[in-house]
Amino acid sequence: MATPASRNPSFVTATKRLASSLSSARGRDAVRLLPSYLADARSVVRYSPEHPQGALQLGVAESLLLEDWLVPALNRPVSIPANAIYYQPTQGRADFIDTMATYIEDLLQLQPLRLKRENLVLGAGCNAVLENLCFTLAEAGESVLLPTPYYAAFEFDLVARAGLRVEPVTTHAYHPTKQQNDAQIYFPNTAALNAAYERCLQQQSTPKILLLSHPHNPLGICYPPSVVQECIQWCRERQIHLISDEIYAGSVYGETFVSALQLADRHDQGLGPYVHWVYALSKDFALSGLRVGAAYTENEEIVLPLQKLNDLCCISSTTQLWTKMILEHEMEGGESWVHAFRRMNHSRLAQRSAQLTAVLDEFRIPYLTPTAGLFVWIDLSRYLPSDSHLTPSEQERKLYLELVHTYGLLLTPGLSMKNEQPGFFRCVFTAATEEEFALSLQRLRTFAKEKS
Amino acid sequence: MATPASRNPSFVTATKRLASSLSSARGRDAVRLLPSYLADARSVVRYSPEHPQGALQLGVAESLLLEDWLVPALNRPVSIPANAIYYQPTQGRADFIDTMATYIEDLLQLQPLRLKRENLVLGAGCNAVLENLCFTLAEAGESVLLPTPYYAAFEFDLVARAGLRVEPVTTHAYHPTKQQNDAQIYFPNTAALNAAYERCLQQQSTPKILLLSHPHNPLGICYPPSVVQECIQWCRERQIHLISDEIYAGSVYGETFVSALQLADRHDQGLGPYVHWVYALSKDFALSGLRVGAAYTENEEIVLPLQKLNDLCCISSTTQLWTKMILEHEMEGGESWVHAFRRMNHSRLAQRSAQLTAVLDEFRIPYLTPTAGLFVWIDLSRYLPSDSHLTPSEQERKLYLELVHTYGLLLTPGLSMKNEQPGFFRCVFTAATEEEFALSLQRLRTFAKEKS
Missing domain, CATH: 3.40.640.10 (Type I PLP-dependent aspartate aminotransferase-like (Major domain))
Structure with a gap:
């Protein structure tokens, strides 16, 4: 159990409290509580039609799948x-x-x-x-x-x-x-x-x-x-x-x-x-x-x-x-809009989830069978670099940066979420458009092929 | 300078911190930071057509004077x-x-x-x-x-x-x-x-x-x-x-x-x-x-x-x-809605303010000449009860409760705002409808007459 998370359960490390009349230490400390891997991600060029090589967003737990229902709903008069x-x-x-x-x-x-x-x-x-x-x-x-x-x-x-x-x-x-x-x-x-x-x-x-x-x-x-x-x-x-x-x-x-x-x-x-x-x-x-x-x-x-x-x-x-x-709101015919929306959402979530796990299955990448939420928990530990001088945390960071810079895939690294073992990633399957998601799967295939 | 505020500048008194597994002391303390005179006001019957003897709201710093402009503005499509x-x-x-x-x-x-x-x-x-x-x-x-x-x-x-x-x-x-x-x-x-x-x-x-x-x-x-x-x-x-x-x-x-x-x-x-x-x-x-x-x-x-x-x-x-x-938003003719609104608001504030100070002048009740905000700072200290056994705080509270219960006027007592002297009140002139405001002035006259 000598993993980083279990060795050091109290992760909120004391930061050096510089005396300053300009600001409070607690204000400065608050900023440091934000996940540091996000800082790596901020400088990365994102995918767009102008930057077709840019990184694809599989890290933020948002869903882009619902605009066709939500925009009209938000624009109904109140x-x-x-x-x-x-x-x-x-x-x-x-x-x-x-x-x-x-x-x-x-x-x-x-x-x-x-x-x-x-x-x-x-x-x-x-x-x-x-x-x-x-x-x-x-x-x-x-x-x-x-x-x-x-x-x-x-x-x-x-x-x-x-x-x-x-x-x-x-x-x-x-x-x-x-x-x-x-x-x-x-x-x-x-x-x-x-x-x-x-x-x-x-x-x-x-x-x-x-x-x-x-x-x-x-x-x-x-x-x-x-x-x-x-x-x-x-x-x-x-x-x-x-x-x-x-x-x-x-x-x-x-x-x-x-x-x-x-x-x-x-x-x-x-x-x-x-x-x-x-x-x-x-x-x-x-x-x-x-x-x-x-x-x-x-x-x-x-x-x-x-x-x-x-x-x-x-x-x-x-x-x-x-x-x-x-x-x-009620739909024409009297059905609750919320019920219809939820049914539609579940079906779209299931579809995206299945598309992603199909690729994982294809390359025998282990994952937890997803049933809820906008993401799959993926075990990429077999792809961790084997450099023996690296700590588990450094290994995972290296793999994370390789996924971003070489394969254009932005995932959330597990150790940033205090996972006990390195090499696990959260992959959000709803924050990309159809086109971007298809490209994500293609890039994931490339990654798996090149690394195996 | 032996007034309550200056005698005890550190007003956040330590409250007894009962050990409880059900809630935190800081949560319970937060509630105690709210002004206690509000608790007196809560139980008071408020003025309404059904309760014509109810107390009139001159304590909350809100303005009811602007609905004719705001409701249409809020209902414009976005x-x-x-x-x-x-x-x-x-x-x-x-x-x-x-x-x-x-x-x-x-x-x-x-x-x-x-x-x-x-x-x-x-x-x-x-x-x-x-x-x-x-x-x-x-x-x-x-x-x-x-x-x-x-x-x-x-x-x-x-x-x-x-x-x-x-x-x-x-x-x-x-x-x-x-x-x-x-x-x-x-x-x-x-x-x-x-x-x-x-x-x-x-x-x-x-x-x-x-x-x-x-x-x-x-x-x-x-x-x-x-x-x-x-x-x-x-x-x-x-x-x-x-x-x-x-x-x-x-x-x-x-x-x-x-x-x-x-x-x-x-x-x-x-x-x-x-x-x-x-x-x-x-x-x-x-x-x-x-x-x-x-x-x-x-x-x-x-x-x-x-x-x-x-x-x-x-x-x-x-x-x-x-x-x-x-x-x-721009008005027809191109004027900024905000400018027109502000001009209208200033004119209504000045009018209400003048109506209130006219009554105060009539009874030679001292006040600070108001130029801003929704209220007038009024010196009612001459009406404080003279019972020598009362503390200044008790005197003001007695006057406050008399204003509420006998005259149906809800004002904000000055000591609740840590004023240095007892007997001062903030009187909000915008939180009442036209009819209620007219009635407030009438009640204020009655108060001044009966007390002088």
Whole structure:
């Protein structure tokens, strides 16, 4: 287990705090929390008709597949009433909260009216509501447990202003299988969580939150219900807060999704104070530009703090009206636009995903069978350079740069997401146009051929 | 000077931090930072046709005077391009930044293209960009100097998440006049700032920021250029950051406004690293529901941190497009809609203001001659109860509750804004309809008659 991530679980290294009257160290540190591999990517010439040799974007978790549905939907007229001019309830307009709650109940297959409207807080993006949720649950310096690999920007969202500490939860050692491409090896279980818990205590930091990405980014799968159930039970016993980030809940195209809200619901007692949920429209609707996020909790101690802190990240009233209109729209014939949209989206996701995995199969490149999200988790470790003087991190970086510069493929390197082993990459299959995606597959073939 | 504010400048009292696994102390503390007099107001029955005896709203700094212009403007069609769907530059869309910069240059009478576009950051409200600006300038525990009286919600914005300490800058002792209704007595000068600076050091807190509200909330006036100039000079000498909050810059109806950006500009050297500026559309356009705030700095060390932190409070892309359309709209005949709107707004503000001060004059109630903002700063200290066993704070609260319960008038009590003397109130003259405003004046007359 002597991999970089497990050797050094506390990755937020202390940066040298230069005394300066011009700026704060915490402001400068915030910038350093952003993934450094992005800096490599910024200078790369991108593909365009003028730069046919430019790099293709397979790294950003966005979907370009939905414009034909979204642009007309966004351009439908919305009537703006006078009351939209003024200060709104910080957590969202009452009617929009109801619309969102109804949408979420449908999405997660909860009972209608299961969600308490007064416990739903709508803010400007998943990152914004997640930060506030964590702020109300944990003090600065306390730890958030994050199973690896994980969405790299969590480090920014949790550390930059909320001052939390991230404790990666490594999982490989706690499963009998050693197959890197068996999804099970990535599942957090009681033993893995206990070990992470102990590491926090050794660092004099109180473990306070377990943050699950479910469906999982970057793995492209959902956790099986038994895994989520085990996490819920562990959290309740340890009095740790479980936050289920279900931002891809509407992008599950290859299995049936079971939300943590379903699994945690004990009917008579509800979710209880230790299970929380966040979501946004940025992935399932690709509407990242609209900044519509949601947090739900039945922990009554934090509802008022959450609502008040939300004043610092409110959603524009007109965006609330607009989103309400989109979510409630009916097609000719009366079908819900959202249902038709989701069906179409699932079919397009499945198609792109299948195109990508067909190429991987062709070259026997291992991957986790994708069922959710906009990406596939690919094992390119066999292509790592064998230079024995390189660290695993340097090996992966070399392969990453080779993919970018020699093959024009921009993927997300696994170690940037604290994966336990080098050589794994997240490949987003939705951020390219049809033409670009076809070219990506062609380049991937070239890579595999030349490297084998 | 033995007034509550000066006796106890460090108003953020330590709250008892109960150990709880259910929520964080900092989340619970955030709620306590909200002004407590609002809790009194919440339970009060408000005026409505069904409750003609209900209390009239003269406390919230909103303007209802502009709906006839704003509702049609908000309902003009906006074309949403496909690129609005996706993640935007965190600081705002390039074309919207340019529109806002042009608008600000016009508003503040700066040279066209004076503002560096890359130094302007647009976020979801003045509170959101102010918090981030302070975060990039000062560490947790460092102090923000705030001349008294001040907008009470600054305490929430600066303390709740950014963890700053607020040091009220009392001013009365540092002026020869002792006339409470001579505006001069409220002006921060070098002696007042030096004293506040020393108080911070005594509290082991580094003074780092001076935050000016200019035009001033709650005083309803602009600081004279010489006062702002003295503050700028003091800040530069002390290496303290001056932030000029000019959210009412477009609501100056009784004098000529001179922005800190004009006064601080040293042409060849620009603003330098110690002068910063915040603004929003919430007051001058009454568009508080749209959450459009702006921060400007020429301190290059904080530009990137500000842009990155802004990811946690981005403005919806559609709101950016909408606002751009409104700011660039031309009337029939080619006049700028913004210019016509501002002229109309100034005339309505002047009219309401004159109606209110006429009643005050009638009863010889002292006030600061208002020239800016949505309110008048009124001296009702002669009506304070004379019970000698009451503290000044209890006296003011008694008068406040009498105004609410006996006379149906909801004003903002001065001590909630850390005024140095009890008995002063901010009276907002724009948050009532025509009918309600007429009734407010009538009730104010009744109050003055019965109390004299």
